[in-house]
Amino acid sequence: xxxxxxxxxxxxxxxxxxxxxxxxxxxxxxxxxxxxxxxxxxxxxxxxxxxxxxxxxxxxxxxxxxxxxxxxxxxxxxxxxxxxxxxxxxxxxxxxxxxxxxxxxxxxxxxxxxxxxxxxxxxxxxxxxxxxxxxxxxxxxxxxxxxxxxxxxxxxxxxxxxxxxxxxxxxxxxxxxxxxxxxxxxxxxxxxxxxxxxxxxxxxxxxxxxxxxxxxxxxxxxxxxxxxxxxxxxxxxxxxxxxxxxxxxxxxxxxxxxxxxxxxxxxxxxxxxxxxxxxxxxxxxxxxxxxxxxxxxxxxxxxxxxxxxxxxxxxxxxxxxxxxxxxxxxxxxxxxxxxxxxxxxxxxxxxxxxxxxxxxxxxxxxxxxxxxxxxxxxxxxxxxxxxxxxxxxxxxxxxxxxxxxxxxxxxxxxxxxxxxxxxxxxxxxxxxxxxxxxxxxxxxxxxxxx
Numbered sequence: 001x002x003x004x005x006x007x008x009x010x011x012x013x014x015x016x017x018x019x020x021x022x023x024x025x026x027x028x029x030x031x032x033x034x035x036x037x038x039x040x041x042x043x044x045x046x047x048x049x050x051x052x053x054x055x056x057x058x059x060x061x062x063x064x065x066x067x068x069x070x071x072x073x074x075x076x077x078x079x080x081x082x083x084x085x086x087x088x089x090x091x092x093x094x095x096x097x098x099x100x101x102x103x104x105x106x107x108x109x110x111x112x113x114x115x116x117x118x119x120x121x122x123x124x125x126x127x128x129x130x131x132x133x134x135x136x137x138x139x140x141x142x143x144x145x146x147x148x149x150x151x152x153x154x155x156x157x158x159x160x161x162x163x164x165x166x167x168x169x170x171x172x173x174x175x176x177x178x179x180x181x182x183x184x185x186x187x188x189x190x191x192x193x194x195x196x197x198x199x200x201x202x203x204x205x206x207x208x209x210x211x212x213x214x215x216x217x218x219x220x221x222x223x224x225x226x227x228x229x230x231x232x233x234x235x236x237x238x239x240x241x242x243x244x245x246x247x248x249x250x251x252x253x254x255x256x257x258x259x260x261x262x263x264x265x266x267x268x269x270x271x272x273x274x275x276x277x278x279x280x281x282x283x284x285x286x287x288x289x290x291x292x293x294x295x296x297x298x299x300x301x302x303x304x305x306x307x308x309x310x311x312x313x314x315x316x317x318x319x320x321x322x323x324x325x326x327x328x329x330x331x332x333x334x335x336x337x338x339x340x341x342x343x344x345x346x347x348x349x350x351x352x353x354x355x356x357x358x359x360x361x362x363x364x365x366x367x368x369x370x371x372x373x374x375x376x377x378x379x380x381x382x383x384x385x386x387x388x389x390x391x392x393x394x395x396x397x398x399x400x401x402x403x404x405x406x407x408x409x410x411x412x413x414x415x416x417x418x419x420x421x422x423x424x425x426x427x428x429x430x431x432x433x434x435x436x437x438x439x440x441x442x443x444x445x446x447x448x449x450x
Contacts, residue, residue: 014099015106018235022111028227029118033060033125035224039217039276040129041417042210043325047407048133049209049417055128055140062144063121068093071120072113074153079163084154103162105234115231116156123152123180127384129325130188133198134404137412139397146387147187151380155179159372171372172346172354172365174244175232177288177339178376185332186377188323190385195397197322199404206324211272218276222252225283229290233351240291240351247290247298248283254302255282255309262310274310281309281330285338289345292352297345305337336373343369 037056044052063071070091077087089095093113102112124144131140158164159171159179166178173179200206208214230245259278260270285305286298293301313329316322323329341356343366348355355361391397398404403411410416 012101012104012106014101014108015235015237018106018237019108019111021236022107022115022231022234025227025231026111026115026118028224029115029122029231030060030224032118032221032224032228033057033122035217035220036122036125036129037217038213039221039280040132040325042213042215042217043129043208043273044132045206046209046417047409050409050413050415051137052128052132054137054413055131055135056125058137058141059121059125059128059144062141063124063148064117066145066148067113067117067120071148071153072116074149075116075120075156076113076161079157079161082163082165082168083158085157085161085163102234106237107234112234115234116160119176119180119228120148120152120156123176123184124148124187126181126184126327126331127188127191130192130323130327131195132324133408134195134398136396136399139391139395142395143191143387143391143397146391147384150387151187151383152179152183155183155376155380158376166372166375169371170354170365170368172292172342172352172369173288173339173372174291174351175229175287177284177335178372181284181287181331181335182339182373182376183380185328185330185335186380187384188327189321189332190381190383191388192321192323194385194388194392197320198324199401201322202317208273214276215272218279222279222283225252225287229287233291243350244290246295247293248286250295250298251286251290251302251305252279252282254299255279255285255306258303258306259310262307277313277326277330278306278310281305281334284309284331284334285341288335288339289342292342292346292350292354292356294345294347294350297347300345301338301341304341305334308337309334332377336377339369339373340366343367 033056037053040056041049041052072093073087073090074084077085077090079085093110096109098108100109101107102109105112124147128140156179158166159173161167171178225248226245229248230241233241233244235241256275256278259274259281263274264270282302282305285301289301290298309330312333313326315329344356344358346354346356346361346365347359348361354365356365357363388397399408399411
């Protein structure tokens with residue numbers, strides 16, 4: 001038999017099962033962005049609800065177009081200097097065959113591209129939670145355009161692209177602890193250091209206006225995260241994706257319980273906001289680590305992340321940075337924790353043979369993880385601060401103080417989240433008079449017939 005035929009027979013073939021599975025996972029990840037919108041939208045005051053929803057939804061539009069035009073090429077094209085990719089066939093996604101397979105896998109390039117697109121969409125949307133109440137919508141749209149181009153697309157290449165320096169170094173990031181969560185969390189910190197605090201920060205109550213919306217958003221995020229994590233193995237043939245699916249559930253549960261326990265001890269109550277935030281912290285932490293650890297390790301990762309993130313959200317009051325919805329405390333801290341814990345809990349028996357400190361691997365993998373964490377954090381923080389500064393100095397980043405106090409929804413979108421005009425024209429409803437007590441019949445009130 002000619003060698004060419006043998007090679008063709010051994011080459012990966014398109015798998016309808018894996019292709020269908022990945023399309024479903026892509027849809028699940030897409031659902032996470034509206035879920036994030038509800039999660040953030042419920043956490044702000046009424047006057048900022050629509051703006052918070054729109055800051056996530058606009059990412060669906062902007063990033064999708066940029067990804068097709070050049071984003072996929074920068075992130076996953078042929079490597080250039082271990083820093084970014086570029087392939088002319090990927091520009092406009094026009095030079096790809098309909099059944100052309102992603103290298104080494106059994107799914108089409110188009111399926112891989114659309115799956116990764118959903119990651120690119122949600123990452124800048126995560127940043128928006130730190131900027132609630134005070135950013136012009138046009139400035140946000142411009143910032144998203146610049147940020148994904150200069151920060152997200154190259155960092156995705158570092159971490160996941162063949163030839164990317166972090167990928168070649170051996171940094172383990174199963175589904176985005178560095179590229180998504182540390183990237184977004186560091187960017188959020190960089191931007192808020194430039195644009196400053198909300199009016200009334202530390203003085204006015206800024207409580208969530210709708211905790212049911214927060215819980216709905218958290219539930220949608222938890223649901224969609226199974227596609228986010230399990231789908232990142234790009235197939236379902238060897239059980240690694242199944243292990244990631246299980247670890248996602250386990251770590252999220254552990255983090256939620258740890259956050260609630262901390263909250264009860266520290267503040268005396270189990271809150272719904274704490275449950276939702278703890279769940280998200282667990283999802284963040286397991287994202288980089290879940291493909292390399294055991295279910296017992298997932299419990300440890302989730303519990304540690306839930307505790308540390310619960311402690312971290314209060315740092316904004318201590319250090320004076322206004323992280324409106326705790327993007328830094330949950331996504332940056334959770335991403336760092338989950339990424340570094342790979343260096344302790346990696347078993348060497350799941351996605352790779354790399355072992356952590358607790359499994360006899362020494363400090364080697366921990367050092368690699370720290371390098372990836374430090375580089376992404378520093379680059380995103382500095383680059384994002386510079387981009388925010390440039391946007392602020394050109395078109396202005398913030399609304400005016402009067403507009404912020406009056407409500408950003410009405411100013412930026414000419415709408416309000418809730419219309420009360422149908423309930424009495426905006427006036428207080430009349431209260432029906434209480435019925436008079438019955439009069440006791442003593443005979444004095446009887447009518448006497450003539």
